[in-house]
Amino acid sequence: MTSHRSTAPIEVARIGPDPKSEIGQEITDPTDGGDLRRPLKLSAADLAELQWTAGEGSPSMSRHARIVLLRHDGRSLTDIAKILGIDRATTRRWLLRFERDGMRGLVHASTGKARKRRFDDTVHDAIARVAMASPAEAGEEFAHWSLRRLRNHILRRGIVREISVEGLRQCLRGLPLPEQYWRRDAEVSTTLSDELRYGLEMLANTARAEVARRARIVLARKGGLSEAEVASALGVGRSCVRRWLQRFERHGILGLQTARRPSHPLVFTQEVRAAIARYARRSAAEFGLPSNRWSLRGLRSVLVRQRVVRKISIQHLRRILHEAGVSLHGEPLSLAPVAQLRSPALG
Numbered sequence: 001m002t003s004h005r006s007t008a009p010i011e012v013a014r015i016g017p018d019p020k021s022e023i024g025q026e027i028t029d030p031t032d033g034g035d036l037r038r039p040l041k042l043s044a045a046d047l048a049e050l051q052w053t054a055g056e057g058s059p060s061m062s063r064h065a066r067i068v069l070l071r072h073d074g075r076s077l078t079d080i081a082k083i084l085g086i087d088r089a090t091t092r093r094w095l096l097r098f099e100r101d102g103m104r105g106l107v108h109a110s111t112g113k114a115r116k117r118r119f120d121d122t123v124h125d126a127i128a129r130v131a132m133a134s135p136a137e138a139g140e141e142f143a144h145w146s147l148r149r150l151r152n153h154i155l156r157r158g159i160v161r162e163i164s165v166e167g168l169r170q171c172l173r174g175l176p177l178p179e180q181y182w183r184r185d186a187e188v189s190t191t192l193s194d195e196l197r198y199g200l201e202m203l204a205n206t207a208r209a210e211v212a213r214r215a216r217i218v219l220a221r222k223g224g225l226s227e228a229e230v231a232s233a234l235g236v237g238r239s240c241v242r243r244w245l246q247r248f249e250r251h252g253i254l255g256l257q258t259a260r261r262p263s264h265p266l267v268f269t270q271e272v273r274a275a276i277a278r279y280a281r282r283s284a285a286e287f288g289l290p291s292n293r294w295s296l297r298g299l300r301s302v303l304v305r306q307r308v309v310r311k312i313s314i315q316h317l318r319r320i321l322h323e324a325g326v327s328l329h330g331e332p333l334s335l336a337p338v339a340q341l342r343s344p345a346l347g
Contacts, residue, residue: 119160130153217245221245280321
């Protein structure tokens, strides 16, 4: 259907006392609970063209035309957004484009433009040839591909400079990938000696929680479950399952019993502790805080800013204050001028 758009400017139905209000301005409708734009008044030619576009146009043009038609019928922006399943800001944007440019404003800027292809057919073919062959033919030591393994391989070979796992998945979509090269979960080794199995079962039943879970991962995987099934059963990620299986293959049971890294708690000298107590007895307002009373977080931020300490946890700060007999809930005491509060530890 061909129609000629009227050259007359689009009028806006007038609501309220201001006869000069435009569609770009907003009013509040108490029945809708939010800001609404005034409904459009369309010429007969515009209305006919919009109705035709809504029924016969492309999906995007049809949706844009329906936005304008619904607004012409007096619908609020919120109602239009709900009816069409779009965002309210999207509704407003297309109404403004229609007001400014007419039907031409409802055409998406990218319409008619070809999308840039990230990889050409040569690259797609090269990726497909690697994915269809065995990892051994590609010089890899493992027997089955995964998306991450294939991605690392093609990056290392320089087939592509960069590609995400999801991008690689899209490249491989529709390819009949050989199951013998891709069904990694089908490769389940059950070769556990009686001694190893006994040791793993002992760990699973008697060790601390994280070590017991690692032992159960190995036992479940060696028992025939896939990585995904093990992860689901034990409530961990597949990467966690894979990591501890690899540790077990390299180091045996000892690989599951990683010693905890020794922690090095911060040691605060008596001078630093005394300085913390002196700050806590001051008024918080003297250091720019909105209240006279301290909070633990507020006190910690001031201690760090004044270089009394480099860092301290909330729990440790609470413990030091408790040992010093300082309560942050009482009235702040004024014992010393601020200039005397700096800690001798940090200068």
